[in-house]
Amino acid sequence: MGNAADLSDFDRGQIVMARRLGRSISETATLVGCSRSTVVSTYAKWMNDGETSSRRHGVARLHDIKEKSHWRLSRMVKQNRSQTVAQLTAQYIARLSRIVLDHTVQWTLMDMGLRSKCLTPVPLLTKRHRQLRLHWAREHHDWSMGQ
DSSP states (O other), rough: OOOOOOOOHHHHHHHHHEEEHTOOHHHHHHHHSSHHHHHHHHHHHHHHHOOOOOTTTTTTTTOOSSSHHHHHHHHHHHOOOOOOOHHHHHHHHHHHHOOOOHHHHHHHHHTTTTOOOOOOOOOOOOOOHHHHHHHHHHHHOOOOOOO
């Protein structure tokens, strides 16, 4: 758990209660399983505001691209695999008349398992390599699966 936003209400309550009972910041962090800075910020929020909720409005990523539109986006990607995210976003907006951010398209593609992969340059086969492969294949053409 990295920050206060990752904590459940129960964990936040544990932090407040442990600190009120006199436990140290390190002990409380170990008890809850979070960082010491999270303990400090959660307890300070409770002392100042009387609440431990760290819900920040407008921070979460909105799912502007609905499940039904995922297949449309994947078809756009498969039609031209060399497009950038910005180009895909512009194409998506033009086709569906919905405003979405580049970041949203990028995250949606990653959620769908579509990631860019760079080709790895490898040396081409030489004549000698080709001859050796062909020779090996001719020697082993009658092999069975058990061999």
